[in-house]
Amino acid sequence: xxxxxETNLPQRYFYDASxxxxxxxxxxxxxxxxxxxxxxxxxVRNFRNQYKGAILGPFWLTITTAMTAAGLGVLYGQLFGxxxxxxxxxxxxxxxxxxxxxxxxxxxxxxxxxNSHIFKEFPLPLSLFAYRLVLSQILIVFFRLIVLAxxxxxxxxxxxxxxxxxxxGFLLLLWIGFWGALGLGVLNARYRDxxxxxxxxxxxxxxxxxIFWLPGRLGPYSFVVDFNPFYHMIEVVRGPLLxxxxxxxxxxVTGSIAAGVPFVSLFLFGRWSxxxxxxx
Amino acid sequence: MVKVELNNVDVDYPVHTxxxxxxxxxxxTPSVGGYVVTEGQLTVRALxxxxxxxxxxxxxxxxxxxxxxxxxxxKTIAGILPPVAGTxxxxxxxxxxxxxxxxxxxxxxxxxxxxxxxxxxxxxxADIREATPExxxxxxxxxxxxxxxxxxxxxxxxxxxxxxxxxxxxDVLLLDEWLGTGDIVFREKAAKRLRKLIFExxxxxxxxHSRDMHxxxxxxxxxxxxxxxxxxxxxxxxxxxxDEINETDKP
Numbered sequence: 153x154x155x156x157x158e159t160n161l162p163q164r165y166f167y168d169a170s171x172x173x174x175x176x177x178x179x180x181x182x183x184x185x186x187x188x189x190x191x192x193x194x195x196v197r198n199f200r201n202q203y204k205g206a207i208l209g210p211f212w213l214t215i216t217t218a219m220t221a222a223g224l225g226v227l228y229g230q231l232f233g234x235x236x237x238x239x240x241x242x243x244x245x246x247x248x249x250x251x252x253x254x255x256x257x258x259x260x261x262x263x264x265x266x267n268s269h270i271f272k273e274f275p276l277p278l279s280l281f282a283y284r285l286v287l288s289q290i291l292i293v294f295f296r297l298i299v300l301a302x303x304x305x306x307x308x309x310x311x312x313x314x315x316x317x318x319x320x321g322f323l324l325l326l327w328i329g330f331w332g333a334l335g336l337g338v339l340n341a342r343y344r345d346x347x348x349x350x351x352x353x354x355x356x357x358x359x360x361x362x363i364f365w366l367p368g369r370l371g372p373y374s375f376v377v378d379f380n381p382f383y384h385m386i387e388v389v390r391g392p393l394l395x396x397x398x399x400x401x402x403x404x405v406t407g408s409i410a411a412g413v414p415f416v417s418l419f420l421f422g423r424w425s426x427x428x429x430x431x432x
Numbered sequence: 433m434v435k436v437e438l439n440n441v442d443v444d445y446p447v448h449t450x451x452x453x454x455x456x457x458x459x460x461t462p463s464v465g466g467y468v469v470t471e472g473q474l475t476v477r478a479l480x481x482x483x484x485x486x487x488x489x490x491x492x493x494x495x496x497x498x499x500x501x502x503x504x505x506x507k508t509i510a511g512i513l514p515p516v517a518g519t520x521x522x523x524x525x526x527x528x529x530x531x532x533x534x535x536x537x538x539x540x541x542x543x544x545x546x547x548x549x550x551x552x553x554x555x556x557x558a559d560i561r562e563a564t565p566e567x568x569x570x571x572x573x574x575x576x577x578x579x580x581x582x583x584x585x586x587x588x589x590x591x592x593x594x595x596x597x598x599x600x601x602x603d604v605l606l607l608d609e610w611l612g613t614g615d616i617v618f619r620e621k622a623a624k625r626l627r628k629l630i631f632e633x634x635x636x637x638x639x640x641h642s643r644d645m646h647x648x649x650x651x652x653x654x655x656x657x658x659x660x661x662x663x664x665x666x667x668x669x670x671x672x673x674x675d676e677i678n679e680t681d682k683p
Binding site: 162167170189342 | 446519520554
């Protein structure tokens with residue numbers, strides 16, 4: 153039998169209901185990250201089990217992405233009279249980024265509600281489930297990126313120095329995804345309408361965001377897309393990669409979102425994390 | 433130093449689903465469950481004004497009817513349920529031995545699941561590595577430990593989760609009903625292991641309806657009735673208090 157020497161468990165639990173919950177929530181965020189082995193194991197097993205018994209396994213993610221991108225890319229490339237080599241890459245990149253964003257939104261709504269059977273039975277930092285979501289998305293995006301890699305072999309493009317900016321762009325999205333999930337998770341735990349509303353909005357957003365169409369096609373109204381935050385979030389990856397102009401604006405908007413979302417989510421999580429076991 | 437201290441703790445379960453208030457408060461208050469608060473937000477007051485101080489060597493038995501708040505109290509001490517009022521201070525590593533099957537993965541092997549469960553309980557990788565041979569031996573599952581546990585019977589699965597969950601010595605041990613597992617031979621072996629874990633823990637809190645178990649394991653007793661702690665003291669005295677309450681509750 154093993155003694156109580158070195159463990160990841162806190163040696164002390166203190167809770168004062170008359171004090172603000174914020175410090176409790178901040179501790180939760182730190183402890184959640186401290187349980188990395190647990191959450192990475194959960195993420196990997198979850199991912200693996202999703203494709204158990206399927207011969208192609210997670211490569212189905214690759215196939216799904218390829219099919220969607222091929223369909224939208226070829227069809228709309230024809231409709232808009234764009235060269236296939238360019239439009240396919242344009243659509244594929246956006247599809248990969250958009251599916252990740254939408255997975256963060258739906259997964260975020262479910263981050264506490266969907267895991268309550270665990271944290272209502274065993275004391276765990278609640279933020280652990282938001283960290284796990286980020287890790288799962290990284291795993292998934294890897295298999296989706298294969299499509300883009302293959303495409304770039306078939307239709308090579310000349311990368312500029314700025315292409316590297318796609319990486320920090322991607323990291324910004326993960327950062328927004330983590331905090332967004334934390335906030336959405338709290339809101340949806342209290343009001344389940346929230347998840348429904350969000351799910352209903354996703355298809356709408358998909359069509360009004362320049363994912364498979366070019367903003368320039370809107371003519372004099374193309375400025376409208378600048379008010380769509382999802383456009384900027386897609387462009388921080390697609391813009392640098394495909395050498396678009398004016399990516400500064402995309403990075404400013406996405407950067408502002410990345411700076412603002414943590415405050416909103418910290419407010420929500422900081423205020424109500426202690427109610428989550430009761431709401432879920 | 434290991435301690436468990438609760439001061440004036442209240443725990444409320446809010447009822448956010450559409451429960452019809454019209455019917456509430458009309459009939460006599462039932463003797464099971466907590467108090468239903470209908471003013472403002474509809475809530476069930478599961479624990480009210482609980483104060484408790486436990487020091488090393490205390491093995492507290494929780495007595496009370498269904499819905500009295502025994503499990504809620506265990507979950508509150510464990511840190512699962514933050515109270516709406518009062519303070520909780522627990523010094524030392526807590527381990528709730530409730531729902532010991534939680535976290536197990538059917539697709540993973542027995543050996544992998546030892547790690548999975550150990551990590552859930554907060555053990556370091558070194559702890560898990562060190563404890564694994566002993567756990568494996570205790571389960572007597574042999575080669576089955578190399579197979580995914582979805583191939584196990586429920587009894588075999590219980591052996592694995594029991595052996596793993598009891599392999600790490602906590603300072604504060606929380607138990608919700610005795611863990612009776614496996615066949616006759618294993619049951620005896622398991623009882624011995626669990627007793628050792630209990631008696632080597634600093635503080636033990638045990639919810640059970642079995643007085644026999646309480647007599648064997650607890651040296652202190654608390655009677656909880658409708659979320660309130662009506663008695664705290666010697667375990668034998670606790671039995672007497674509970675008998676009196678049950679007598680007056682009789683219709």
